Amino acid sequence: MTSRESILAAVKANQPETVKLPDIDVFETKEKGSLEKFASVLQGVGGKVAYVSGYPEIARTILAQYGSDVRIVSPVKELKDLSDENLEDIASIHDLRNVEVAVLNAHFGVAENGAVWITENEMQHRVLPFVTQHLAVVINAAAIVPTMHHAYDLIGKSTYGFGTFIAGPSKTADIEQSLVIGAHGPRSMTVFIIGNDNQSGQGQV
Amino acid sequence: MMEHSTKDHAELALDFNKDEDRVDWHDETLWFIRQKRDKAAHQLPEWEALREAASQIKNNVLANLHDYLLQFERNAVANGIEVHWAADAAEHNQIVRRLLNEANVIRMVKSKSMLTEECGLNEYLANHGIEVIDSDLGERIVQLAEEPPSHIVLPCIHKKKEEIGEIFHQHLGIEAGISDPQFLTETARQHLREIFLTRRAALTGVNFAVAETGEFVVCTNEGNADMGAHLADIHIASMGIEKLIPEKKHLGVFLRLLTRSATGQPITTYSSHFKTPREGTKIHVILVDNGRTVQLGRKDFRNSLKCIRCAACMNTCPVYRRSGGHSYHTAVAGPIGSILAPNLDMEKYADLPFASTLCGSCSNVCPVKIDIHEQLYKWRQVLVKNGYTPKAKKAGMQVMTWTLSSPSLYHTAGKVGRWVIKYAPFAVNNKLNPWYKQRDMPASPEWSFSEWYKQNRQP
Numbered sequence: 001m002t003s004r005e006s007i008l009a010a011v012k013a014n015q016p017e018t019v020k021l022p023d024i025d026v027f028e029t030k031e032k033g034s035l036e037k038f039a040s041v042l043q044g045v046g047g048k049v050a051y052v053s054g055y056p057e058i059a060r061t062i063l064a065q066y067g068s069d070v071r072i073v074s075p076v077k078e079l080k081d082l083s084d085e086n087l088e089d090i091a092s093i094h095d096l097r098n099v100e101v102a103v104l105n106a107h108f109g110v111a112e113n114g115a116v117w118i119t120e121n122e123m124q125h126r127v128l129p130f131v132t133q134h135l136a137v138v139i140n141a142a143a144i145v146p147t148m149h150h151a152y153d154l155i156g157k158s159t160y161g162f163g164t165f166i167a168g169p170s171k172t173a174d175i176e177q178s179l180v181i182g183a184h185g186p187r188s189m190t191v192f193i194i195g196n197d198n199q200s201g202q203g204q205v
Numbered sequence: 206m207m208e209h210s211t212k213d214h215a216e217l218a219l220d221f222n223k224d225e226d227r228v229d230w231h232d233e234t235l236w237f238i239r240q241k242r243d244k245a246a247h248q249l250p251e252w253e254a255l256r257e258a259a260s261q262i263k264n265n266v267l268a269n270l271h272d273y274l275l276q277f278e279r280n281a282v283a284n285g286i287e288v289h290w291a292a293d294a295a296e297h298n299q300i301v302r303r304l305l306n307e308a309n310v311i312r313m314v315k316s317k318s319m320l321t322e323e324c325g326l327n328e329y330l331a332n333h334g335i336e337v338i339d340s341d342l343g344e345r346i347v348q349l350a351e352e353p354p355s356h357i358v359l360p361c362i363h364k365k366k367e368e369i370g371e372i373f374h375q376h377l378g379i380e381a382g383i384s385d386p387q388f389l390t391e392t393a394r395q396h397l398r399e400i401f402l403t404r405r406a407a408l409t410g411v412n413f414a415v416a417e418t419g420e421f422v423v424c425t426n427e428g429n430a431d432m433g434a435h436l437a438d439i440h441i442a443s444m445g446i447e448k449l450i451p452e453k454k455h456l457g458v459f460l461r462l463l464t465r466s467a468t469g470q471p472i473t474t475y476s477s478h479f480k481t482p483r484e485g486t487k488i489h490v491i492l493v494d495n496g497r498t499v500q501l502g503r504k505d506f507r508n509s510l511k512c513i514r515c516a517a518c519m520n521t522c523p524v525y526r527r528s529g530g531h532s533y534h535t536a537v538a539g540p541i542g543s544i545l546a547p548n549l550d551m552e553k554y555a556d557l558p559f560a561s562t563l564c565g566s567c568s569n570v571c572p573v574k575i576d577i578h579e580q581l582y583k584w585r586q587v588l589v590k591n592g593y594t595p596k597a598k599k600a601g602m603q604v605m606t607w608t609l610s611s612p613s614l615y616h617t618a619g620k621v622g623r624w625v626i627k628y629a630p631f632a633v634n635n636k637l638n639p640w641y642k643q644r645d646m647p648a649s650p651e652w653s654f655s656e657w658y659k660q661n662r663q664p
């Protein structure tokens with residue numbers, strides 16, 4: 001017998017009587033995702049939030065903050081002016097090692113935990129949102145869901161090879177529980193929110 | 206590398222208790238994390254309903270594990286993932302070694318995986334000329350110190366920053382005497398970045414694997430699992446067979462519970478869903494049994510397989526907090542480890558189910574509602590019936606007789622009193638009692654004292 005067969009046989013022999021799965025749709029309340037809550041939770045986990053009028057303002061804000069001497073990359077076509085580098089042309093993903101800023105579109109944000117959902121398509125290279133020193137993400141003000149239940153409803157049957165929730169900059173508290181921002185991934189995460197009529201034009205980061 | 210100590214929990218706890226300041230610090234720090242967990246939990250009115258749902262989902266998983274395993278395998282293979290089956294630790298380690306050999310890899314980077322600790326993977330690979338570097342900061346620190354992790358979420362919670370500075374001074378070449386966490390973390394960042402960029406193989410653990418889709422999810426705050434996996438040509442993901450969940454939507458329940466229970470954060474910084482390998486690369490998933498099917502057959506203990514490794518039961522445990530993770534001499538310490546370990550080796554771990562006051566705090570915080578303290582109690586009976594009498598039990602009995610005859614001693618808040626009370630579930634709420642922060646402690650179950658006493662006063 002192979003290990004596969006013996007494990008499966010042992011599982012079958014030892015697993016208990018079946019029990020039904022609980023109904024978890026009850027957690028999917030009718031409430032709308034609150035942008036305010038998303039922003040405050042994200043800030044609580046070390047993320048930054050900037051309300052902007054559109055992509056041109058994002059480009060201006062990023063250039064003002066980081067200058068044009070550092071390597072800025074983005075697969076977002078509306079941000080072509082920000083970087084003339086075509087990410088598709090990269091010979092090896094290791095060439096991304098010195099990226100200073102990466103700007104990516106995200107699908108939506110989750111109000112309860114400040115996370116955004118990004119899939120491989122928006123990353124161009126899976127390692128990009130992790131290897132960059134600073135990460136910027138763009139979402140639409142209307143694309144906020146209240147909880148993870150709603151999030152998986154949206155993700156649903158969508159196809160992706162890789163997808164991730166990102167909530168803030170990389171961090172660790174492994175040394176005496178002191179929080180340090182910038183563990184192995186980005187040292188900062190900024191979420192640009194487009195289309196929030198009340199607050200656009202206040203693009204401070 | 207795992208220290209094979211012949212001392213039992215009580216003796217190792219005494220060692221840990223030699224440094225009173227450290228014990229106090231350890232105790233308070235973990236209690237602080239427990240409080241953060243409470244705060245996060247209290248923010249969700251549906252918290253208890255979520256725990257119940259998570260528990261029921263996991264019950265369903267255990268009851269249908271055979272089919273879910275097949276479903277996961279089918280879907281993962283369709284996604285282009287290679288699936289391997291390992292009956293025990295040795296087979297798991299051999300598979301990893303074979304995969305690395307086939308790819309001519311002799312240096313691998315690894316993110317946190319308690320399963321590989323359980324299997325002794327690092328040591329095995331080192332003996333076969335393969336270098337493994339742990340990339341979680343806490344794990345890297347204990348690896349450099351040649352110690353096992355002492356906590357499943359916070360591997361070096363037993364270490365002070367000055368000691369970490371000294372370790373980095375010796376191994377990573379920083380000046381002596383540095384203890385600033387920011388500086389030390391930056392040092393590790395630079396050191397490990399070089400590792401990520403030069404390793405062709407990465408091993409990660411698995412937090413959840415979805416039968417419905419054949420994908421798996423890995424959660425970290427540091428981003429180390431992703432840095433390793435996305436920069437490597439081969440990604441090996443090791444998982445116990447109990448890590449399956451039925452459908453993707455169930456991730457919503459578990460991701461809401463996991464980090465709130467672990468550290469009080471609303472979610473980990475990264476919750477990465479791996480479904481297909483990156484172009485030109487490979488993902489291997491190793492499904493490991495290593496005693497899990499046996500535990501599945503133990504009616505009283507199978508619930509322990511529902512564990513999602515959040516460590517809430519350790520952070521809240523009065524014994525864990527004051528005896529330290531190493532005193533459990535097993536990969537997964539604390540209350541849950543004390544249920545899992547005897548399943549693997551009753552003789553070796555006979556002491557662990559006795560390393561508890563049966564206060565029930567662990568069961569109260571467990572996000573998947575494992576009846577931890579009841580299982581600890583049941584293990585005691587099984588162990589005694591099978592003739593495994595831990596030293597701790599005898600010692601506990603003697604000390605108890607001694608302290609009961611001397612009330613002032615019993616009330617001593619010092620070293621001895623502290624040690625005694627670890628084995629005394631009758632320790633009532635009492636200001637002088639350093640174990641009990643009573644306002645947050647659940648009431649001890651009615652039976653615990655009389656049963657425990659009966660059990661322990663008989664030779």
Ligand code: SF4
Binds near residue numbers: 466
């Ligand atoms: S037993 Fe429960 S509380 Fe303990 S680590 Fe597992 S899931 Fe968390």
